[in-house]
Amino acid sequence: MLDFDQPNLSPTDNVRRDILKRLLGVTALSALTPEFLKQAVAADTAGKTLMGPRVPDVKPTQLTDKLYVIKARDKFPTPQNLGFFTNITFLVTSKGVVVLDPSASVEIGRMAIRMIKTVTPKPVIAVINTHYHGDHWMGNQAFAEQFPGIPMYSMKESAEAIKNVLGEQWIQMALKTTDKATRGTVITPPNSFIKDGDVLDFGDTKLNIHHYGKCHTPYDLLVEFSGTPYMHVGDVLMGHRMAGMGDNEGSFLEGMKVLDKIKSNFGDRTFIPGHGQWRNTLLAEEIALFQTLYNTSVAVIKETNDDPNGVGIALKRIKATPFMVEYAKHTPDFENSVAKWTSLAYLEAEQNNF
Numbered sequence: 471m472l473d474f475d476q477p478n479l480s481p482t483d484n485v486r487r488d489i490l491k492r493l494l495g496v497t498a499l500s501a502l503t504p505e506f507l508k509q510a511v512a513a514d515t516a517g518k519t520l521m522g523p524r525v526p527d528v529k530p531t532q533l534t535d536k537l538y539v540i541k542a543r544d545k546f547p548t549p550q551n552l553g554f555f556t557n558i559t560f561l562v563t564s565k566g567v568v569v570l571d572p573s574a575s576v577e578i579g580r581m582a583i584r585m586i587k588t589v590t591p592k593p594v595i596a597v598i599n600t601h602y603h604g605d606h607w608m609g610n611q612a613f614a615e616q617f618p619g620i621p622m623y624s625m626k627e628s629a630e631a632i633k634n635v636l637g638e639q640w641i642q643m644a645l646k647t648t649d650k651a652t653r654g655t656v657i658t659p660p661n662s663f664i665k666d667g668d669v670l671d672f673g674d675t676k677l678n679i680h681h682y683g684k685c686h687t688p689y690d691l692l693v694e695f696s697g698t699p700y701m702h703v704g705d706v707l708m709g710h711r712m713a714g715m716g717d718n719e720g721s722f723l724e725g726m727k728v729l730d731k732i733k734s735n736f737g738d739r740t741f742i743p744g745h746g747q748w749r750n751t752l753l754a755e756e757i758a759l760f761q762t763l764y765n766t767s768v769a770v771i772k773e774t775n776d777d778p779n780g781v782g783i784a785l786k787r788i789k790a791t792p793f794m795v796e797y798a799k800h801t802p803d804f805e806n807s808v809a810k811w812t813s814l815a816y817l818e819a820e821q822n823n824f
């Protein structure tokens with residue numbers, strides 16, 4: 471399942487599953503249900519006739535002399551937040567402004583441009599999308615309009631996913647979850663490709679690009695700002711937020727390896743996540759979260775010899791851990807999220823242990 475997932479989004483679950491199967495190379499014969507097509511047409515008609523409302527200004531928070539974050543209002547999309555639930559990071563370099571993950575609509579992108587202009591007269595010269603989820607690229611459109619021809623970077627596979635199927639899927643999901651506040655937003659996929667080990671040189675600032683494998687999606691990028699203690703991590707680390715991971719998109723087991731690698735190479739950084747507050751403790755928290763979910767599942771599977779009720783036993787045990795008791799206090803929609811994530815972790819643990 472995708473990032474926009476909330477408890478009431480089930481009608482399109484099967485469709486999304488099929489889309490992901492296709493994205494991941496599995497043939498799906500019947501991808502679109504009549505119900506989904508009806509919803510899509512209704513949303514599309516509304517989407518093309520009007521622009522969504524102007525998104526209120528959010529003053530950028532300055533982290534260093536060059537680095538800023540426009541902090542999202544919430545962690546999930548609602549009609550009230552107009553889809554602004556993903557932090558936008560930007561960097562003012564000697565060559566111009568570089569924007570990371572410009573959130574989930576053209577109007578949010580326009581707001582970000584207005585805010586950038588309050589801190590520098592320099593033009594935006596590049597955009598980076600850390601992964602293919604729409605809340606990290608649907609704002610691209612505003613930058614393509616105002617700064618025509620600029621490079622928009624992602625991994626090649628992320629751009630392909632957006633162009634193939636997921637792009638339209640995200641446009642529709644955003645309309646649905648915001649009561650059409652994101653209307654007017656069209657697919658503007660990344661047009662330039664980066665991969666692990668690449669360095670983007672912006673004069674006085676270099677961005678080191680890392681891809682450590684599958685975690686939140688198969689193609690997550692981590693962006694290191696040379697000369698600063700900060701690292702932009704997209705959705706590889708999320709502050710008190712559980713989303714995605716389903717349908718073979720993410721992996722707890724592979725993700726734990728990714729998190730370990732971040733710990734050994736960048737354990738001292740302050741991590742800027744796509745959702746929630748930037749802080750150093752994000753990494754330890756995400757490691758504990760993944761380990762609690764996955765390792766408890768493995769333990770229960772082994773103890774019960776893969777009892778059919780094992781997932782319920784695992785859920786109870788996971789929720790009772792001191793880590794989860796504390797995590798729950800700060801995590802929106804914890805009850806639904808922990809049940810979903812436990813079932814995903816349990817399934818993955820079963821696949822790897824039996």
Ligand SMILES: [Zn+2]
Nearest residue numbers: 473605705744
């Ligand atoms: Zn996200």
